[in-house]
Amino acid sequence: MSDAAVWKLSGFGDEISPDPAIQLAVLEALGARHVEVRSAWGVNVADFDDERTDALAERISQAGFGVSAIASPIGKVDVSLPVEHEVERLRAVIRVAHRLESRFVRIFSFYRAEERTAEDIRDDVLVRMRALADLAEVEDIVLLHENEKGIYGDVPARVLDIVESVGSGNLRLAWDNANYVQCGVKPFSEGWRSLAPYVDYLQVKDALFETGEVVPAGEGDGELLETVTALRDAGYAGFASLEPHLAEGFSLGGFSGPAAFGRAARAFDRLIAQIGVTTA
Template structure:
């Protein structure tokens, strides 16, 4: 039996972490991917908020799969130190919740990608160096409008930085939204570095987000390949079914449940169970 760990973006359910936990546990998840709570992004939490949320999660038997930071969702023209400062706050959150992973991105830019490549690599290497010192692992998420949007540039980042503290989160929907067929065009290239799975799907025709297995993200093929490759990590629900915006998305409890049940069908067909 192949068993993965189910997680989800709690703030796609509700701002209230009590509701986040209740819905996730009702869907069979004992982990939460922490992006925000009480309407506050995780890198902006006060020490009191970190402590309060840690106590809440512990009381409900929940753990944090990853700190879903917004690091790297800024212009590459900002100084290196800008995101290093935010990384310090993300590291503090990871330590407060005993989380191994921090999600990051690879910077917005204007013009040709090759013109900003060196600046991107400088920033990604600096972030990875600090993460290695802190004993955490950064997960680069492919995302439209950033340098690492297509498989070739994602591979360039992870191979150029060449750090065990930088690995990849796979988001099929985000690949579809930049015209990529994820499994066919990216899986073989990126699998050696893939360490985390974001769960959503999208349509090539209009880039709209749909539940897993209902779009062009080749989710079923990807899940079966990961199963066969021995993947045993997290699968984190990020449905974006109600709205999406620069730093995240929202679904609400009902739509989040729709997304979870769709993904459960994909897993069931692949013979993968979650805990």
């Protein structure tokens, strides 16, 4: 390639610290100019009030940063809850997204009771995803469905079912290699060809098939090199958002700390350097 591809580096700030000042300082030291907002001061974005949102917006603006996405927990609830439950929560999250000037909002496609199968809940999931997409269309927001272990859209076939069945330009995909590995899926080999047309966002982490342990990019079984090469060849110029999960992972997120977060960033830099991609 004659011109090197440049992707926009971002990261889940709360994996670094609960304090946005530390989040932004570490990201800046790693060369990023964007942050992905999941929580700040220990409060999840779905629970932000106007005062907290304004304070975070001011802190981000003063640092000269932008917001790559709002990493909401929408859809990380049981599908048995009423449709309006997550629609109303999304409405609140979208207010935060507008204030932080982010068009991307991450969502999920619902948990189910242990005795129910994915097929059992398919229709209920699609009704809810359509309702969320309807609101996104009105609000000019792009929802990014993340493939997460245990939700309806955890494996490629069901992720494809969601985006094709809903059929909205305001419902796209965040791609997470590690989450696919934890579901026993070879991400690139078994999912990329069918899902690539819908991928608008890259979440960067890797994992091991044997244990499910999350590891830095390129150090696991997530076929990260094949994935980033395909993105480069397709002319991708979007975000690469670090979500290392190197210290712990839990239901609404994960944590790494500044040192491990830096290790994850350097591993990703080494990976994409092999294919002539840089970040800014």
